[in-house]
Amino acid sequence: MEKGLLIVLSGPSGVGKGTVCTALRPKMKDLTYSISATTRSPRPGEVDGINYFFKSKEEFQSMIQQDELLEWAEYVGNFYGTPAPFVRETLDKGKDIILEIEVQGALKVKEKFPEGIFIFLIPPSLNELENRIVGRGTETSESIQNRMSAAREELSMMQNYDYVVVNDEIELACARIQSIIAAEHCRRERVFPNIKKQILEVK
Amino acid sequence: MEKGLLIVLSGPSGVGKGTVCTALRPKMKDLTYSISATTRSPRPGEVDGINYFFKSKEEFQSMIQQDELLEWAEYVGNFYGTPAPFVRETLDKGKDIILEIEVQGALKVKEKFPEGIFIFLIPPSLNELENRIVGRGTETSESIQNRMSAAREELSMMQNYDYVVVNDEIELACARIQSIIAAEHCRRERVFPNIKKQILEVK
Incomplete structure (x- = not known):
């Protein structure tokens, strides 16, 4: 069976990754959404295995040591990470899965899933940079330089x-x-091996 | 300005290239459709520069010699080909252009436009091959072999x-x-150079 696609949606913080991902859900019902593991406590209404995989710090440390996380990071004293087994199982079922993830995490995922x-x-x-810059030069050169530095x-x-x-x-x-x-x-490249196999198998 | 995309739609004869291309027109109004040159006479209602570029045999031969055709072929005594200038001008304007073309012609276009x-x-x-083949074997082995040969x-x-x-x-x-x-x-690869240029230009 053809494997599913691993889709990683990333980008600078504040760009709207989460909003876009949420908007995608009703549009792409065949797509599976990766579930993060976290050590923070569930909030009211949050369900283990749906919103997050809730883990103790010990469990999370053990996942790190067993290389069971595609990537992980610590925010404000809590750990967050992407459990590899859920991702691999989804792909093996032939289903596409999307990860919404920070830029550093995305690079780690790429090491394990270059495909x-x-x-x-x-x-x-x-x-819009081009327009702004080519425009009438209302910005100071320092402001432009800051913007350029961030853009770079x-x-x-x-x-x-x-x-x-x-x-x-x-x-x-x-x-x-x-x-x-x-x-x-x-x-x-994706379609060809399947068609080829179909034909070769019945040579 | 960013160049347009050259899109080549090809495939085995009878697969429905023309039908698909015609169905695309009302859906993709930004897309330009390549116009073939031909030595055959216009049929009633056909307009030069819209349905075809109508050419004499001498003009067509001259286009071949001047390397003005991306590809050409002869069918039933008439010549058909894809004039390069129209394709290049469309791309240079930043507009996408689609060529609906036979497999041999597509390979020639690829030599000139690998991008x-x-x-x-x-x-x-x-x-459906897989299903048919894995099925109950109602076909003779000769019939299966013919099908496989064509498929290959x-x-x-x-x-x-x-x-x-x-x-x-x-x-x-x-x-x-x-x-x-x-x-x-x-x-x-397409988006990056533009963004990079925008930023580098105002360093």
Whole structure:
């Protein structure tokens, strides 16, 4: 059976990864959403195995040691990570799975899943840069330099990704991501081995 | 300015390239459709520069000699070919252009435009092969071998393409092609140089 696609949605913080991912859910019901493991306590209404895999610190440490996390990080005293088994099981079932993840985490996932589809979400302002800059020069050179410096940092991350999606409007960003996933399912490298196998098997 | 995408839609004869291309027109109004040159006479209602570029045999021969055709072929005493200038001008304007073309012609276009997006349309039967073959063996082994032989020939062509689209339903095939074009516009290699230039220019 053909394996599912691992889709990694990442980008600079504040770009709207979570919002886009939430908007995708009702549109792409065949897509599985990766569930993070965390050591923080469940909030009212949160369900283990749906919102998060809730773990003790000891369990989390053990997952790290057993290499069971594709990536992990610590925020405000709590640990968050992506459990590898859930991802691998989903892919083995032939189902696509999406990870919404920070840029550093995405790079770690890429080490383990170089065949994944890495999508970099960018704010529209990066795209508008040209207009702003070529414009009437209302900004001080220091302000421009700061902006350029931030842009350059984002830029260097972009190199590790397959696709760049502008999050100008959530609906448009979702449509682009849906197109990317649909197109990737048509890529010859993916389709070809299956067709070839079908034919070779009955030679 | 960013160049347009050259999209080549090809596949075995009879697969429905023309039908799919016609169905795409009202859906993708931003897409330019390549116009072939031909030495055959215009039929009633056909307009030069819209349906075809109508040429004399001498003009066509001269186009071949001047290397003005991306590809050409002779059918039933008439010549047909793809004029390069129209394709290049469209791309230079930043507009996408689609060529609907036979497999041999597509390979020639690929020599001149390796950066093109090559889509191979396959009949659904190729995809259904597995089911048919794994099925109850109602076919003679000779019939299976003929089918496999044809499939293998199609298969060897597929290697030259970026995408494989199953023409099971015209609407679905169109949607896949639209997704491929949308996704290709998001590819980092295409988006990145523009963003990089914007930033480097104002260093």
